[in-house]
Amino acid sequence: MARIISVANQKGGVGKTTTTVNLGASLAYNGKKVLLIDTDAQGNATSGIGVKKSEVKKDIYDVLVNEYPIANVIKPTSREGLDIVPATIQLAGAEIELTPMMARESRLKSAIDEIKDQYDYILIDCPPSLGHLTINAFTASDSILIPVQCEYYALEGLSQLLNTVRLVQKHFNPELQIEGVLLTMFDARTNLGAEVVEEVRKYFRERVYDTIIPRNVRLSEAPSHGMAIIDYDPRSRGAEVYLALAKEVLMNE
């Protein structure tokens, strides 16, 4: 049975999609069967792993809003063991369309239940908001991985995020846990980076991964080639750190 992890932070640009794609590929590299689910209308995980959005006929929108079978939407990727449920811009309408719907919080969970015995890990790339799509992701998940960018105000907004976690625990998913907090885009050349690391570790303690993701230009180039970093540049620092993160996640099993 798959372990289902939401990668979430309502701030944009903190490394959610980069982490979903590269952690997923690194887990697959370790022999795990992995499914990525893109729940952001930007579809960055979808294109970043090499699926052309123009060729996607049905996507996560059809699953959530029209109850289209998720198994029919899954696409393989060029990385062995790694599949994806794509998202396209039509998902932008889902926040509003879900509002009056029956069981609107548990639609993703119901869909995932149909296929979760086929995977070891299911990683959900969340949108930069705490709306219905993120609530669906949290309701469907065993745990949440929170990327935190090493910058000023790194902790800002996290109390809102943790509040949403508590609400979902209370109403929809009492088993929901924090998988871990991941420091991203660390820049060793500034003092700020080190200060943020200390601040985040003080707040989240042992829940912060030992692995810290540095700024690495190869990580930002890989998506435009439709590849995870381990395939785009396996010798890069970016590949090394996401493999290290996968090791930590595997140890949490």
Ligand code: ADP
């Ligand atoms: P989010 O999904 O939270 O919005 P992304 O993963 O899309 O964030 O990252 C935002 C931007 O920063 C993207 O252009 C991405 O390629 C880049 N990026 C993410 N992580 C790194 C990193 N460690 N080093 C360099 N660039 C990064």
Ligand code: MG
């Ligand atoms: Mg994203």
